[in-house]
């Protein structure tokens with residue numbers, strides 16, 4: 380099957396160019412200067428007119444949690460529903476987190492994740508490995524990860540008794556990661572101190588969702604971020620801090636980078652647009668206190684008044700932050716978030732956004748916060764470089780996989796669940812209800828197969844393949 384995409388503006392992280400894009404089978408085979416090749420001489424099976432539209436590499440969401448077990452339940456998207464929603468939103472690859480729970484073998488956790496995903500994904504998928512119990516056995520098991528195509532792993536300084544690692548465990552894991560070339564991803568929040576604060580709040584009757592954000596104070600994120608940076612400095616293991624929301628924590632990353640340290644930061648759409656005041660505070664009276672549970676995630680939503688949201692946008696502009704992933708971890712209100720209706724500590728943590736990341740970041744272009752090439756860099760190119768996919772993914776160039784999105788800047792996307800609104804994630808609510816985007820994903824192509832066109836889903840579960848990833852490009 381050959382596809383010719385004509386008349387569009389190709390946007391890569393390096394800049395924009397007017398070009399027709401020729402796809403043969405699963406690959407991009409040529410970028411043609413418009414007008415120099417008579418289109419009739421190319422006998423394409425399918426022609427897509429992208430006049431007036433952007434042609435961009437498919438989004439790569441490097442932080443998702445399909446079916447994550449959490450707080451006595453599990454994330455509500457399966458690999459099928461979550462990757463289908465991703466395709467609707469212009470994302471053509473995800474990197475999900477395989478889970479090793481404390482007391483479980485890493486190999487078993489990973490094998491289980493392969494079982495969950497294989498044959499079910501609409502788009503390509505890779506894994507990071509969560510190490511939920513650092514000990515002799517799991518350190519040994521880390522030695523096999525690179526051969527398995529899993530070149531990054533995640534540790535948690537939060538969630539004592541669940542995924543938590545103490546400093547000694549982190550040090551040992553980082554030493555091993557340095558030896559193997561694995562990228563250490565860190566959930567940087569001081570979990571033991573947060574648990575004390577959370578218990579004190581709950582015991583004094585402050586049990587609503589708003590207090591989740593109060594217990595997880597920015598000092599807890601700044602402190603843990605600094606500690607992780609120092610441990611990474613000592614071990615010379617490159618460090619990637621996930622889901623950052625506190626401006627003081629981003630300042631720590633900027634400080635480390637200015638000193639030449641191999642430290643990277645990721646934020647998420649919720650920390651760019653949603654706030655403690657708007658979603659958890661001011662609206663709680665109007666909607667009843669528990670509505671705020673929709674926005675309970677960790678790290679938490681932060682205060683707009685204190686400048687955290689603006690600091691995230693600034694970090695993206697200045698490259699103190701390098702990536703935007705979703706941390707897609709959806710839970711329904713019914714039977715899931717509701718578990719914490721009497722105590723915020725029992726609300727499963729997570730927000731679902733996999734369908735909206737490309738759009739929400741494009742709104743940053745419209746609003747003059749980031750440039751077009753920076754948009755593509757944040758949603759596709761840097762994730763590809765960071766996680767060992769670049770060349771295959773993250774760029775529109777001959778030889779790359781034909782993972783392509785045709786994006787219409789004159790289109791419009793109304794996000795949510797109500798009439799005329801789009802939402803394909805397996806959730807009974809949307810954290811993004813009412814958001815209006817000045818742009819639209821018109822066509823999504825994954826390895827030469829059209830998944831979304833004319834408002835129709837044309838994909839199939841099982842099209843998505845497991846991505847064996849190379850080492851991060853940022854290792855020195």
Ligand code: URP
Nearest residue numbers: 676677678706708728729
């Ligand atoms: O609230 C969140 N982030 N839930 C998913 C688990 C994690 O910490 O990434």
Ligand code: ZN
Nearest residue numbers: 566621622677
């Ligand atoms: Zn986390």
Ligand code: ZN
Nearest residue numbers: 442444706708
């Ligand atoms: Zn996460």
